[in-house]
Amino acid sequence: MSASIPSCLFYLCGMKKLGEIRCISPSNIALVKYWGKHAVQLPANPSISFSLKNCVSETVVTLTETSNSEFIKKGNVDFDFKLDGKYKPEFEEKIHSFFKRVASFIPNTSKYKITIDSKNSFPHSSGIASSASAFSALSGCLIEWERTLIDGEKNEDYYRNLSQMARLGSGSAARSINGGFSLWGSYSQVKGSSDEYAISINEINPIFQDLQDTILLVDKGVKKVSSTIGHELMNNHPYAKQRFVQANANITTLLGILKNDSFKDFTHLVEEEALSLHAMMLTSNPSYILFRPNTIAIIEKVREFRDSENIPICFTLDAGANVHLIYPKAFINKTLEFIEKELVGFCENGAYICDEVGDGQKIITEIYA
Ligand code: PMV
DSSP: OOSSOOSSOEEETTEEEEEEEEEEEEEEEEEEOOOOEETTTEESSOEEEEEEEEEEEEEEEEEEOOSOHHHHHTTOOOEEEEETTEEOGGGHHHHHHHHHHTGGGOTTGGGSEEEEEEEESSOTTSSOOOHHHHHHHHHHHHHHHHHHHHTOOOSHHHHHHHHHHHHHHOGGGGGSSBSSEEEESOOTTSTTOOSSSEEEEOOOOHHHHTOEEEEEOSOOSOOSSOHHHHHHTTTTOTTHHHHHHHHHHHHHHHHHHHHSOOHHHHHHHHHHHHHHHHHHHHTSSSOOOOOOHHHHHHHHHHHHHHHHHTOOOEEEEOSSSOEEEEEOGGGHHHHHHHIIIIIGGGSGGGOEEEEEBOOBOEEEEEEOO
16 A cells, blocks of 8 residues: 555546545444534433344445536535445435535645545445444544555544544544544543544453443434434423433443443443433423333333343334344343344334444555556
């Protein structure tokens, strides 16, 4: 891999094709939830998540010299976007506003024609939020190309900028850069934490290092109320202030739990966070409900299973009806047996996805030289 601009260039339709960057980036699941924001994608409270291994977006960015220089001079970026090989004009506005927000991070890259080709490892419309993996993958490609152009280093600033850029696409994407556990949001007890970007949490007890996330797909449809609207409804929410106090307290508690080994406390906290997130939706104005009757049925079965089998398993929920089952790898066989016997009937077409803590983003750069 070269760090300088190639001397000899590949030609595509008469235009110089400079290179291609492929980034595979994970989705993540939050244990302490981010819900509510201000200014440009700054969180109302800190959050903690872990990156997933199997639910990833793979994005290929190709850079070509552009003939659209007048358009670019006006501060626009000349791009095409394809999802699963098909042009998707409905995503263009979101990507356009992302490019505007991240312009200062990629001053050189944005002078080229950018072709974005993205796909997800998880089934389309499976109800798994793909914006975290998609925006972190796109940011990975763009910032890596910028680094190549200026012959920059992959230092701490690089990773901070990368997380910051991803955040500007989708808040939770800030936590989809590194492997393992991440903290996003300024938190007085953790040096280096910031509202602008996520940082890794390194003090993790071995019992949490191989956590599984088995995602039960209760409803594969597009959710009725978007996260953008949900965050907005936290402004003037009657319980918002108390929710932010709770989330901050849960950060302190969770950091302690992750360092030590109390699965009982972990279970209590993770479930409280999931239910508090949905309680905010139930009590917002207007109120809305994203879980389904089958979500509740699963939650009750999981609690019974935990009590009767004494298995350290808990559930969490994202902004949707699907249930994430979180447990150590040592209990995978017993849990899958339980899912097959007791839970698949509550899933749409019996579908679920097996995932676990992952290693974070991977980037492959090819320069045509
Ligand atoms: O990243 P956004 O803006 O789509 O917000 C997602 C927030 C939750 O997924 C519900 C919680 C979280 O912290 O990931």
